[in-house]
Amino acid sequence: MTGPRIEATRGPEGLTLTASGQWDIEVATPDAQAVERAVTSLGPGDVLLYDTADLEKWDSGLLALLLRLESIASDRGAKVDRRGLPDGAGRLLALAESSPAREDARRSEEKAPVVDRVGTAALDAIDEAEESVTFLGETTRALGRFLTGRSRYRKRDLWLLVQQAGAGALGIVSLVSFLLGAILAFVGAVQLQQFGATIYVANLVGVAMARDMGALMTAIVMSGRSGAAYAAQLGSMKVNQETDALVTLGISPVEFLVVPRVLALSSMMPLLTLYSVLMGIAGGALVGMAMLDLSLTTYWNQTLGALSITGLVGGLFKALVYGVLIALAGCREGMRCGGSASAVGDAATAAVVSSIVAIISAAGVFAWVFYVLGI
Amino acid sequence: MTDSCHEPTLQPGEAPHIEVRDLTMAFGDFVLQRDLSFSIPRNSIFVIMGGSGCGKSTLLRHILGLLDPAAGSVLLDGSRISGLEADERQAIMSRFGVLYQSGALWSSMTLAENVSLPLEEYTELDAAEIREIAILKLAMVGLKGFEDYYPAEVSGGMQKRAGLARAIALDPEILCIDEPSAGLDPISSKRLDDLIQELRDSLDTTVVMVTHELPSIYAIGTDSIFLDAETRTMIASGPPNWLRDHCDHPTVRTFMTRGEGEDG
Numbered sequence: 001m002t003g004p005r006i007e008a009t010r011g012p013e014g015l016t017l018t019a020s021g022q023w024d025i026e027v028a029t030p031d032a033q034a035v036e037r038a039v040t041s042l043g044p045g046d047v048l049l050y051d052t053a054d055l056e057k058w059d060s061g062l063l064a065l066l067l068r069l070e071s072i073a074s075d076r077g078a079k080v081d082r083r084g085l086p087d088g089a090g091r092l093l094a095l096a097e098s099s100p101a102r103e104d105a106r107r108s109e110e111k112a113p114v115v116d117r118v119g120t121a122a123l124d125a126i127d128e129a130e131e132s133v134t135f136l137g138e139t140t141r142a143l144g145r146f147l148t149g150r151s152r153y154r155k156r157d158l159w160l161l162v163q164q165a166g167a168g169a170l171g172i173v174s175l176v177s178f179l180l181g182a183i184l185a186f187v188g189a190v191q192l193q194q195f196g197a198t199i200y201v202a203n204l205v206g207v208a209m210a211r212d213m214g215a216l217m218t219a220i221v222m223s224g225r226s227g228a229a230y231a232a233q234l235g236s237m238k239v240n241q242e243t244d245a246l247v248t249l250g251i252s253p254v255e256f257l258v259v260p261r262v263l264a265l266s267s268m269m270p271l272l273t274l275y276s277v278l279m280g281i282a283g284g285a286l287v288g289m290a291m292l293d294l295s296l297t298t299y300w301n302q303t304l305g306a307l308s309i310t311g312l313v314g315g316l317f318k319a320l321v322y323g324v325l326i327a328l329a330g331c332r333e334g335m336r337c338g339g340s341a342s343a344v345g346d347a348a349t350a351a352v353v354s355s356i357v358a359i360i361s362a363a364g365v366f367a368w369v370f371y372v373l374g375i
Numbered sequence: 376m377t378d379s380c381h382e383p384t385l386q387p388g389e390a391p392h393i394e395v396r397d398l399t400m401a402f403g404d405f406v407l408q409r410d411l412s413f414s415i416p417r418n419s420i421f422v423i424m425g426g427s428g429c430g431k432s433t434l435l436r437h438i439l440g441l442l443d444p445a446a447g448s449v450l451l452d453g454s455r456i457s458g459l460e461a462d463e464r465q466a467i468m469s470r471f472g473v474l475y476q477s478g479a480l481w482s483s484m485t486l487a488e489n490v491s492l493p494l495e496e497y498t499e500l501d502a503a504e505i506r507e508i509a510i511l512k513l514a515m516v517g518l519k520g521f522e523d524y525y526p527a528e529v530s531g532g533m534q535k536r537a538g539l540a541r542a543i544a545l546d547p548e549i550l551c552i553d554e555p556s557a558g559l560d561p562i563s564s565k566r567l568d569d570l571i572q573e574l575r576d577s578l579d580t581t582v583v584m585v586t587h588e589l590p591s592i593y594a595i596g597t598d599s600i601f602l603d604a605e606t607r608t609m610i611a612s613g614p615p616n617w618l619r620d621h622c623d624h625p626t627v628r629t630f631m632t633r634g635e636g637e638d639g
């Protein structure tokens with residue numbers, strides 16, 4: 001097997017390029033610098049010829065090289081004679097040239113001036129805010145129609161969503177909450193041991209889980225679990241034109257797709273949070289029993305004494321709001337998803353990011369409001 | 376099954392490029408097609424025909440080694456390529472180029488990057504050379520100037536052509552095409568047919584094509600087989616024009632004449 005070679009020789013007819021050997025881009029490519037220099041020296045009236053008598057095998061590597069050399073030659077005014085090329089190679093080169101470049105197709109990669117970009121970004125932000133408000137309005141109206149029983153949706157879908165957002169999430173919520181309760185107990189125990197007040201670990205864990213941490217952790221788990229799933233589901237339905245198919249049937253996608261998801265998640269979030277609080281207390285109790293020699297009854301009674309109904313109800317209310325926020329963020333990102341597979345990924349990412357931002361902001365507002373109200 | 380529906384696809388003494396031997400395709404207990412045996416001649420445009428759901432695309436996936444046969448084997452140049460381990464198959468895959476039904480372009484890459492990826496994987500070329508070849512391939516399919524567009528920004532027909540450019544990036548020996556004309560208008564579809572034929576002639580490629588587009592079958596198909604969904608076997612084989620004129624199996628007749636030849 002001979003490697004690929006290309007040489008240039010000047011004769012009476014013109015410059016002859018002799019290609020020989022086996023051209024295979026997966027094996028080796030020849031050194032073409034000398035040939036390129038020779039072709040660069042051509043001038044008007046010269047002719048570029050080919051000799052491929054010893055060419056055993058050729059592929060696109062040869063074609064791409066020839067195309068480059070030919071364009072150099074024609075820039076210098078030389079003529080190209082392709083008769084010496086193998087039949088197929090000549091035809092493929094002709095094919096590549098036959099479709100003229102659409103000049104208007106070429107992208108302009110110029111960067112806009114800073115002022116321009118700032119302005120565009122600001123206008124985009126306003127548009128986006130407007131879209132968000134519109135989406136919120138549409139969802140609220142659709143929710144109103146749902147409550148008055150005029151909404152169109154499939155009951156089966158709703159129950160399936162409820163199952164996915166509720167029972168389906170028990171495993172992950174158990175794990176996270178149990179460990180969170182245990183971690184809180186550890187941290188608290190180290191501090192409280194200094195005063196010999198380790199029994200108050202139960203208060204710490206119970207109150208923290210019931211008022212804030214239960215709802216917050218559940219919300220963060222659910223934004224990764226359900227929020228991202230909603231964005232991906234609606235996004236790929238958008239890509240497959242399934243949402244268009246609903247619209248042409250006269251069914252509002254918001255009514256059919258968004259409302260059931262908002263309802264499913266916002267109804268399941270308080271229940272999951274209640275469960276999460278119990279799991280957190282269990283985690284705390286394990287640490288209390290194993291590390292602090294507290295008995296289960298002591299721990300439990302101490303927790304009951306610390307918990308207040310208002311605190312717990314406040315926690316569950318927060319969970320409800322977080323649920324609405326997660327579902328809205330997920331559905332909104334899904335509904336505005338672009339038309340490709342990577343857009344679906346972007347939508348899922350955006351859904352998780354914006355729902356976590358929304359949850360944390362809401363938690364901040366709640367903390368302030370509850371403080372002012374003295375709850 | 377009548378003999379009038381089977382015309383040998385190989386010349387006497389000719390070695391097949393791809394041979395399928397007693398292939399049975401099944402998903403679990405559900406048998407899609409059984410005992411398929413046929414030969415694909417070198418440099419042919421081989422058409423796999425049949426009604427919807429008879430297993431045409433699945434057969435293509437078996438030939439490509441994406442699925443393992445329930446029984447039987449697929450041979451390339453006489454050596455078995457079905458049921459291989461992943462690393463053994465890797466070496467063979469660069470000999471195949473595939474154009475998927477929907478183009479299957481990677482949506483996060485530009486058209487040029489789509490065509491470049493196989494070159495980056497299988498060759499030692501530097502970035503400038505790869506870009507040069509990618510531009511050449513896109514020019515061959517009539518997409519000069521669209522190198523830096525993303526798939527979502529061009530039309531369906533252009534995505535198909537870009538998919539074809541990616542399929543021929545490594546100058547494959549065998550080009551597998553799933554439903555080239557699906558979703559294309561007759562003019563784009565005709566241009567794609569011409570392009571496939573031109574590439575076959577110039578690159579000495581063997582083309583294996585799944586389609587039920589009659590005009591392209593008659594225009595460019597040199598050999599074909601017909602899979603039947605009911606009996607789950609191959610009921611006809613031979614050049615498409617020959618089958619149209621000679622085969623008297625009712626299903627094949629209806630298919631190949633679009634039901635218009637039933638009474639005549």
